[in-house]
Every structure is written in structure tokens, then in C-alpha cells.
Amino acid sequence: xxxxxxxxxxxxxxxxxxxxxxxxxxxxxxxxxxxxxxxxxxxxxxxxxxxxxxxxxxxxxxxxxxxxxxxxxxxxxxxxxxxxxxxxxxxxxxxxxxxxxxxxxxxxxxxxxxxxxxxxxxxxxxxxxxxxxxxxxxxxxxxxxxxxxxxxxxxxxxxxxxxxxxxxxxxxxxxxxx
Amino acid sequence: xxxxxxxxxxxxxxxxxxxxxxxxxxxxxxxxxxxxxxxxxxxxxxxxxxxxxxxxxxxxxxxxxxxxxxxxxxxxxxxxxxxxxxxxxxxxxxxxxxxxxxxxxxxxxxxxxxxxxxxxxxxxxxxxxxxxxxxxxxxxxxxxxxxxxxxxxxxxxxxxxxxxxxxxxxxxxxxxxxxxxxxxxxxxxxxxxxxxxxxxxxxxxxxxxxxxxxxxxxxxxxxxxxxxxxxxxxxxxxxxxxxxxxxxxxxxxxxxxxxxxxxxxxxxxxxxxxxxxxxxxxxxxxxxxxxxxxxxxxxxxxxxxxxxxxxxxxxxxxxxxxxxxxxxxxxxxxxxxxxxxxxxxxxxxxxxxxxxxxxxxxxxxxxxxxxxxxxxxxxxxxxxxxxxxxxxxxxxxxxxxxxxxxxxxxxxxxxxxxxxxxxxxxxxxxxxxxxxxxxxxxxxxxxxxxxxxxxxxxxxxxxxxxxxxxxxxxxxxxxxxxxxxxxxxxxxxxxxxxxxxxxxxxxxxxxxxxxxxxxxxxxxxxxxxxxxxxxxxxxxxxxxxxxxxxxxxxxxxxxxxxxxxxxxxxxxxxxxxxxxxx
Numbered sequence: 046x047x048x049x050x051x052x053x054x055x056x057x058x059x060x061x062x063x064x065x066x067x068x069x070x071x072x073x074x075x076x077x078x079x080x081x082x083x084x085x086x087x088x089x090x091x092x093x094x095x096x097x098x099x100x101x102x103x104x105x106x107x108x109x110x111x112x113x114x115x116x117x118x119x120x121x122x123x124x125x126x127x128x129x130x131x132x133x134x135x136x137x138x139x140x141x142x143x144x145x146x147x148x149x150x151x152x153x154x155x156x157x158x159x160x161x162x163x164x165x166x167x168x169x170x171x172x173x174x175x176x177x178x179x180x181x182x183x184x185x186x187x188x189x190x191x192x193x194x195x196x197x198x199x200x201x202x203x204x205x206x207x208x209x210x211x212x213x214x215x216x217x218x219x220x221x222x223x
Numbered sequence: 224x225x226x227x228x229x230x231x232x233x234x235x236x237x238x239x240x241x242x243x244x245x246x247x248x249x250x251x252x253x254x255x256x257x258x259x260x261x262x263x264x265x266x267x268x269x270x271x272x273x274x275x276x277x278x279x280x281x282x283x284x285x286x287x288x289x290x291x292x293x294x295x296x297x298x299x300x301x302x303x304x305x306x307x308x309x310x311x312x313x314x315x316x317x318x319x320x321x322x323x324x325x326x327x328x329x330x331x332x333x334x335x336x337x338x339x340x341x342x343x344x345x346x347x348x349x350x351x352x353x354x355x356x357x358x359x360x361x362x363x364x365x366x367x368x369x370x371x372x373x374x375x376x377x378x379x380x381x382x383x384x385x386x387x388x389x390x391x392x393x394x395x396x397x398x399x400x401x402x403x404x405x406x407x408x409x410x411x412x413x414x415x416x417x418x419x420x421x422x423x424x425x426x427x428x429x430x431x432x433x434x435x436x437x438x439x440x441x442x443x444x445x446x447x448x449x450x451x452x453x454x455x456x457x458x459x460x461x462x463x464x465x466x467x468x469x470x471x472x473x474x475x476x477x478x479x480x481x482x483x484x485x486x487x488x489x490x491x492x493x494x495x496x497x498x499x500x501x502x503x504x505x506x507x508x509x510x511x512x513x514x515x516x517x518x519x520x521x522x523x524x525x526x527x528x529x530x531x532x533x534x535x536x537x538x539x540x541x542x543x544x545x546x547x548x549x550x551x552x553x554x555x556x557x558x559x560x561x562x563x564x565x566x567x568x569x570x571x572x573x574x575x576x577x578x579x580x581x582x583x584x585x586x587x588x589x590x591x592x593x594x595x596x597x598x599x600x601x602x603x604x605x606x607x608x609x610x611x612x613x614x615x616x617x618x619x620x621x622x623x624x625x626x627x628x629x630x631x632x633x634x635x636x637x638x639x640x641x642x643x644x645x646x647x648x649x650x651x652x653x654x655x656x657x658x659x660x661x662x663x664x665x666x667x668x669x670x671x672x673x674x675x676x677x678x679x680x681x682x683x684x685x686x687x688x689x690x691x692x693x694x695x696x697x698x699x700x701x702x703x704x705x706x707x708x709x710x711x712x713x714x715x716x717x718x719x720x721x722x723x724x725x726x727x728x729x730x731x732x733x734x735x736x737x738x739x740x741x742x743x744x745x746x747x748x749x750x751x752x753x754x755x756x757x758x759x760x761x762x763x764x765x766x767x768x769x770x771x772x773x774x775x776x777x778x779x780x781x782x783x784x785x786x787x788x789x790x791x792x793x794x795x796x797x798x799x800x801x802x803x804x805x
Contacts, residue, residue, distance in 0.1 A: 047740050052486070052536055059532035063525045066586060070521060073592035074514075081507060081514040081591055088511065088773045091443075154360045155443060157599050161666040161679050164595035167508045171360060171443045172774045175510035193679025197599035197668035199354050201361065202274035205673040 082167045086148055086176030093152050096123060101148040101174070107131065109222070110139040113146075121148040124156040124169040126201050132194050132209025139211065140219035141190075142183040149175045157197035160211060168198065181213050189214045226726050227306055228632035233315045234305045235630045237322055241298030242623070242630070244326060245291050246713060249616075251333075252286030253706040255279045260655075260699030263672065264692040276672035277352045278339035284355030285336060288461070288611055289374075290329050295619050296464040297325070297381050300408045302630065303467065304385045307404035307731075308392045317384050324377030331370025335363055354670065356450060357430070359441045365434040368426050375419055375426075382412035400738040401746055403484055404471060404731070410491040411463040413752050414456060417499050417759060421452025429777075442778035444511045445770050451502035452763065459498040461611050463491065465618045469538045469575060471731050472625060476568040477561055479545025481734035482537050485741035490537075492745060493530040496755045497523055500762035507591045508598050511773065516766040517591055523762065524589045531582060538575065544735065566641030570621020573649040577656070578614035581606055584660060599670070602663020609656040617648050620709055627716055628726030636715040636723070644712065647705035655698025658691040665691075 048056075073079045089099050096102050101121040104111055108131035110118035120137055123130045131137050139145050149158045149169045156169040160179075167175040184190055189212045196207035214222075228235040259279050261267040271279060301318070305311065312318045338349030351363035385408055389401065401409070425446045433441045474481045481487065503520035506512055543557055551560030562568045584606045587593055597603060624641045628634050635641060665683040667674050674681075681688050744750065 047736055048483075048486070049540075052483075052540075055536045056533065059529055062532075063528055066525050066528075066590065067522055070590050070592060071518075073590075074518065077592075079592035079595075081517050082510055083514045083517075084511050084769065084773070086510050091440075091778065155358050155447070157668070159599070159666070159668070162682065166595045166598050167510065168506075168599075170447065170510055172778050173444055173509075173511040193676060195668055195676060195679060197670070198358075199277060199280075199361075199670040202277060202352070204277070205273055205671045208676045208678045210678045 079164075080178075082175055082177055084173075086150075086174035088172055089150055089174055091150070091152050091171035096150055096152055099174070102150075105131070108135045108137050110137070110143070110145055116140075116143045118143050118145045119148065120145060122158065124149055124151045124158055124196065124207075126153050127196070127203040127207040129158070129194055129196075129207070129209040132211065133207075134209075136191065136210035136212040137194075138214055138219075138222075139181055141181060141213050141215055143181050144178060145181060146176060146178040149177075154200050155198050156200050156207070157195070159195055159197045161193045161195060163192065166197075184213060184215055187215050187217075189218070226632050226729075227302065227629045228726070231305050231311055234301055234312055234318070237315075237318050238298040238302050238630045240322060241294050241301065241325075242626075244329070245294035245298065245619075246710070248286040248290035248294060248329070249706070250710060252283050252291055253703060255283035255286065257699055257703040259283060260696055263674065264696040264699075265673075265675075266692075266696045268673075273672035275340060277354070278336065278350070280670065281339065281352055281354050282333075282336045285332060287616070288355060288457075290333075292461045292611065292615060292619070293374075293378060294325065294329075296461065297322070297378065299464050299467075299619075299622075299626070300381070300385065300411070302626070303404040303408050304388055307402035308388055310388060310392055312384065313387050313391055317380070317387075321377045321380035321384060324380065325374050328370045328372070328374025328377060331366050331373065333370075335367035335370065338364065356454065358450070359430060359433065359443055359446045362434055365431060368430045368434055372423070372426050372431065375423060378415065379419070382415065385409065385412060400741070403481075403487060403734070403738065404467060406488060406746065407463065407467045407470075407491050409748060410495045410751070411460065413748060414463070414495045414498050414755070415460050417752075417755055418453050418456035418460065421449040421502070422454075425449035425453075433777075438777050440778045442770065442774045442776060444509065444774055445767070445776070445778075447509070448503070448506065448512070448767065448770060451505045452499065453502070454505060455502040456498040458607075458611060459494050461615045463494060465574070465615050466490065466534055468571060468618055468622050469534065470541075472622060473538060473568065473571050474541035474545055475732055476565060476571075476625065477542045477545025478549040479541060479547075480732040482541040482544060483736040483740075484734040484738045485736060485745065486533060486537050487734075488738075488741050488745045490530040490533050492751050493527075493533075495751050496758060497527045497530075499755065500758045501527060503762070503766065504589055504591070507594045511770060512766050513769065516762070519762055521589060521591050523758070525586075528582070528586065531578075535575075535579065542572075564638060564642065565624075566638055566645050567621050567623075567625035569642060570624070570645030570648075571618050573645060574614050574617040574621065577609050577617070577649065577652060581609035581614060581656070585610070597663050599668060600663035601659045601667045601669050601674075604669045605656045605659030605663060608652060608659065613648070613652045613656070617645060617652075620648070621645050623709075623713070625729075627713075629729055631717070632726050633716065633719075634723045634726055636712055636720065640708065640712055644705050644708040647701055647708065651698045651701030651705060653698070654694045655702065658694035658698065662688065662691045662695070667691075 089096055105121040110120045113119055151169045151171045158169050159166045165179045167177050192211045194209040262276055335349055335351040339352045349364045351367035353361045353363045429441045429446050432438050470481055470487050501520055501524045503517055504524045507517050546557040546560040549560045551557030624635050665681040667681050
């Protein structure tokens with residue numbers, strides 16, 4: 046088979062680009078530690094009663110993140126037509142300078158859970174518990190910082206109303222509220 | 224050789240019918256498109272309610288990406304097979320049968336979707352407000368799923384029909400290489416059989432019984448994964464006919480011939496082998512699928528860039544060759560020697576240009592870590608409006624200006640009108656595609672009737688959200704105008720108006736480097752299909768097994784019917800089996 050010299054060059058450069066892409070993504074996963082949402086959260090039968098019996102969801106009270114140890118916290122969120130619990134109404138609160146693991150599941154249909162403007166973004170699938178860990182930086186001043194949470198997967202008529210909030214509060218306020 | 228329409232009148236009839244169905248879907252999808260663009264951007268949201276927006280969105284998606292594209296491509300493929308093999312359908316009744324099945328299936332699904340506009344009760348509960356991805360447990364009326372299945376079986380039969388033609392041709396021409404166009408059709412259909420296995424299993428074994436009430440539930444992650452098993456390769460099902468157009472029609476229009484037949488074959492073999500084991504890249508942020516499987520899908524996806532890169536080279540080289548045949552000179556000034564006055568050429572070139580841009584946003588989607596920033600935002604919508612919405616749709620419309628005379632025997636109404644139409648589409652999509660990508664970067668979600676929230680402020684990297692909304696709406700208006708021009712043109716072309724010549728016979732010139740230079744192994748379809756199946760098994764067996772092991776076939780809870788009859792039957796059969804062996 047006859048292949049033109051330029052075509053061979055082009056083929057080589059294309060392969061180089063592809064391998065380069067895979068390389069940067071591998072670095073992102075291994076070096077920079079950007080983890081994918083995976084099966085680590087486990088499964089749960091998609092009904093309110095079984096979800097509420099689940100260890101992570103049973104311990105969630107109100108809208109405050111649960112302290113685990115050091116600067117690590119946990120929040121369990123139920124996404125359902127058409128609200129986040131907690132999140133809709135009262136914002137989820139987490140302290141500044143923290144590492145927060147979110148557990149999110151749905152008793153009804155598929156939803157999305159996205160903290161707008163950040164890389165906290167996961168699908169919420171009935172039967173599965175999405176587990177995502179994110180870091181919140183120290184705040185610049187004394188004011189809490191607010192993020193919007195939206196459902197980004199169509200979940201029925203009313204989907205466009207499904208939103209919530211998350212508030213990162215200063216250390217003193219977090220301790221004071223405790 | 225005469226004009227196709229006269230040489231093969233029966234086949235030309237089916238081709239015209241398929242294109243006609245495609246254009247009905249395009250018109251319907253386009254109408255839904257303008258309604259939702261104006262609704263979502265807030266410019267005119269009093270025509271429909273927010274609830275009806277999702278019915279509109281479902282119809283737009285299904286009509287555009289399933290019906291318009293697939294009806295058009297089966298018509299185009301029928302021409303490609305008949306014309307390149309130089310033989311009639313083995314049995315035209317079969318050809319009409321598969322077309323009829325596709326129409327029947329499409330009509331059933333469309334009725335279900337349209338039912339969503341009426342209050343529940345007046346039509347029973349006929350509705351399918353589930354968008355074109357129909358993720359369970361969102362539930363449509365059974366007629367929607369059954370329609371999809373019938374449509375799908377129609378496309379399978381079309382493939383059987385074409386393989387039958389090819390077999391018969393091979394018996395008559397034992398020592399000849401399969402003509403390039405036929406080769407492209409066959410590889411595409413093989414890919415399609417593999418790809419549709421996923422959605423067929425999902426629809427036939429889970430969604431139809433579930434919507435009929437035989438099962439109480441489904442495993443949401445399982446049906447979703449089976450959908451994407453099909454949902455990514457389907458984009459290559461749209462794209463491969465476009466590549467055929469770029470490979471065989473464009474070089475001809477440019478005044479030359481295809482640069483290399485062997486490389487075109489390699490590209491189609493690569494698509495056959497790599498298209499399917501990539502679907503999990505739509506599920507990078509799905510819980511329940513381990514990271515390793517996502518990484519594997521990412522790697523396959525990146526390698527799938529290769530056939531597109533090769534295509535860029537071959538097509539541009541073929542165009543340059545054509546331009547030089549027409550007297551073009553210099554490093555870049557040969558571009559001016561290309562036939563820009565022909566809407567078919569200009570439209571396909573613009574489609575190719577936009578596909579190059581969309582390819583880059585696709586690489587970002589494929590990068591699993593950066594995907595966190597854009598997943599399910601308007602960015603993704605911008606991406607596929609430039610790929611399927613332009614690379615495919617604009618190529619199909621542009622090719623129609625070349626194709627119509629061949630299948631009707633009559634020249635098109637006006638080249639100038641055609642030129643205005645393709646330019647308008649391109650401009651509309653530049654505005655819409657660009658603004659959607661930017662809005663997505665600001666975090667604006669897709670698939671919502673109203674992307675404004677009390678709790679959320681979207682910050683664009685530059686430019687305000689209001690400006691982006693305006694661009695999307697303006698783009699939508701231009702696209703609608705372009706569609707209006709297109710349909711006017713088709714209607715005018717089908718009547719005997721104006722001073723138009725009869726179509727002249729058109730042949731595809733032989734490539735510069737012909738099939739005799741292609742290694743025979745390239746035509747070994749059995750080998751490539753086997754390789755494709757092995758790759759699919761490697762990519763999918765483990766994640767599917769773990770989804771079923773963790774969540775059960777039906778998401779844990781079985782229907783009463785199943786629990787009462789099926790499970791005891793299975794377990795007693797097993798007991799007998801064990802007893803026999805023991």
C-alpha cells in the first residue's frame with residue numbers, strides 16, 4: 046500500500062496528540078489526584094425507608110455537615126422530585142478549610158447534583174449512592190460564601206425548579222452554631 | 224449510464240420516500256427547535272408551559288437525531304449500494320418492507336410523544352416526556368418503546384437487504400474488490416448491529432415489559448448503561464454517511480478525485496472496531512461504575528480521534544488535488560479555485576470546518592477530569608449542535624442539492640438559493656454553538672425549561688449571560704430561516720417550474736490510489752467484526768456484571784408476577800438440573 050510522506054507525518058502527529066491527551070488525563074488522575082465518581086458509595090434499595098435506614102443517611106440531621114475527624118466532614122443528601130434534602134430551603138452548611146464527602150442518592154428518578162462554578166458534579170441514580178469528596182478553601186474574609194446547587198438531569202415537569210444552596214461558613218461561626 | 228432515477232426507478236422511489244420521511248422529521252424537529260430556543264432564552268415563553276417544554280424537547284431530540292438522520296442515511300445508503308454494485312435490489316418488496324417498518328415505528332413513537340401535549344386522561348396516559356435518552360425510571364407509554372423497537376428492526380432489515388445484494392454481487396464478481404461505497408455501507412451496518420444490541424436489550428427485555436406492568440421496577444443504572452452502549456456509537460452511524468459524502472462526493476465536486484481508497488477503507492474499519500466500546504465516557508460522573516472502566520472508555524475514545532484526523536487529511540488533500548486540476552496554484556490560493564458557487568460543495572465544506580471546531584470541544588468532553596466542569600451543562604448541547612446539528616445535518620442538506628437531481632431526474636430549482644440556505648445555517652450555528660459552549664462554561668445546565676434560579680448566579684468567563692442568551696435566540700432564528708429556505712427549495716424543485724434542464728448522469732471518478740493498493744485484509748469484514756466484539760466484551764462485560772451483581776437485573780425489587788411465577792420456575796429448574804448432575 047502506498048502512503049504519501051505527508052500522510053505518514055500527519056498520522057504520526059495525530060497519534061502523538063492522542064497519546065499526549067491520554068498522558069495528561071492519566072496525570073490528572075494519578076498525579077493531581079482528580080478522582081472519578083465511582084462505585085465506592087455502594088448501593089441502596091431506592092425507597093425512602095431503606096435510604097433512611099442507611100448508615101450515612103440515618104446520621105444526617107438538619108443541614109449541617111457531620112464532623113468525622115480533623116477537617117473531614119460528611120453530608121448525605123436525598124435528591125427527589127423536585128428538591129434536595131438538605132439543600133433546598135435551608136442551605137447545606139460546611140466549615141471553611143474542610144474536606145467534605147457528599148453521599149447523594151435518589152428514591153425516584155435520575156437527578157443531577159451540581160455545585161455551580163465548581164467541579165462538584167455528579168449524577169444521582171436510584172439504587173446507587175454517589176460518593177464525592179471536595180475541598181473547600183479558607184474564606185477570604187468573615188462573610189460566608191454561597192454556592193448554588195442545581196439538578197442538571199431532566200427529572201419530570203418541575204425539573205427547572207429543583208435547586209438548592211450550600212454555604213461555606215467561617216470557622217468561628219461554625220463553632221458558634223454547634 | 225443513465226440517471227439513477229431512470230436506471231433504477233424502484234430503488235429511486237424508496238430513496239425518495241426515505242428522504243421525504245427524513246424531511247418531515249426535520250421540519251417537525253425544526254419547529255420544536257425554534258419554540259424551545261425562544262422559550263428557554265426567555266424571549267417568548269408564553270406559547271407553551273414549562274411542563275410542555277419537555278414534550279417539545281423530546282420531540283426535537285427524537286425527530287432530529289433519530290428520525291431525520293436515520294431516514295436520510297438509509298435512503299443515501301440504498302443509493303450507494305445500488306449505484307456502486309450496479310444492481311437492483313434482490314427483492315424490492317423487502318426493501319419496501321424495511322422502509323415501511325421504519326415509518327410505522329417512527330409514527331408510533333411520534334404519537335406517544337405528541338400525546339404529551341394533551342391533558343392526561345383525554346388520551347389515556349399516552350405520553351413520552353422522557354427526552355430522547357428515555358432514562359428509566361422516567362416512564363413513557365409502551366407504544367413509545369414498541370415504536371422504537373419496530374423502527375430499529377426496520378434498520379436491521381435494511382442492513383440484511385444490503386448484505387444480500389453484496390453476496391449476490393460477489394457470486395457474480397468473485398475476483399473483484401468490493402466497491403468503496405458498498406464497503407462503507409457494510410462496515411457502517413456491522414457497527415450498527417453491534418451498537419444497537421445494547422438499546423435493543425434495554426428496550427425489549429426491560430423497558431417494554433416494565434411499561435406494560437410485568438415488572439415493577441428496572442435497574443436504572445443498567446438501562447442507562449445499555450442506552451449509552453448504543454448512545455455513543457449512534458453518533459458514528461450519523462457521521463459515517465457524512466464521511467462517505469466527504470470522501471466520494473466532495474472531491475468530485477472539487478473537480479478531482481479521492482486521494483486514497485485504501486485510507487478511506489482503513490478509516491471505516493477503525494470506526495467499526497472502535498465505535499462501540501466508548502459509551503461509558505457519557506457516564507464519567509455516574510456512581511456505580513468503577514474508575515478503571517471509565518479510564519478504559521476514555522482511552523478508546525481518544526483513539527477514535529484517529530479516523531477523524533486521517534479523514535481531515537485525505538479530504539483536504541483530495542480537495543487540493545481537485546483545485547489544482549481546475550487551475551488552482553500556490554500554497555493557499557488554490558482554495559479560490561474550488562467551486563464555491565455550488566451549494567453542495569460550500570455546505571459540506573462549512574460542515575467540515577465546523578466539525579473540526581466541534582472535534583476540539585469533543586476532546587474536552589472526552590477528558591474525564593475536565594468533564595466535571597462541563598458535564599450536563601449547555602456546553603454539551605453546543606458540542607452536539609455543531610456535530611450532529613451541523614457536520615451531519617448541514618452535510619445532509621447540502622448533499623441534497625447534488626443528490627436530488629440523481630434521484631428525481633430533475634435539476635434543483637436554484638443554486639443561489641441553496642447557497643444562501645447553507646450559509647445561513649452556518650452563521651446561525653456559529654452564534655448558537657459558540658454561545659452554548661460559553662454558557663456551559665459558566666455552569667448553565669442543559670435540559671431545563673428555565674435556566675434561571677433564585678439560588679444561583681452564573682458568571683460567564685467574559686460576556687454576560689444575557690448576551691449569550693441573545694446569541695442563542697438569534698442563532699435559533701437564523702437556523703429556522705435556513706430550514707424554511709431549504710423546504711421552500713425542495714418544494715420548488717419537485718415541481719416543473721422555471722427553465723430547468725433534466726439531470727445529467729453523474730458518476731463518481733476512481734480514486735488516485737485505487738483499491739488495488741489496499742491490502743486484501745481490509746476487506747475481511749469477519750475479522751474486523753470479531754476484533755470489535757472482543758473489544759466490546761473487554762470494555763463492557765465487567766462493568767455490566769458489577770452493575771447487575773450490585774443492583775440486580777431489575778433494581779432489587781421484582782414484580783409480583785415475576786416473584787410468583789418466574790423465580791420459582793427458574794429455581795425449580797435449577798434444582799432439577801443440579802439433581803441430574805448430582
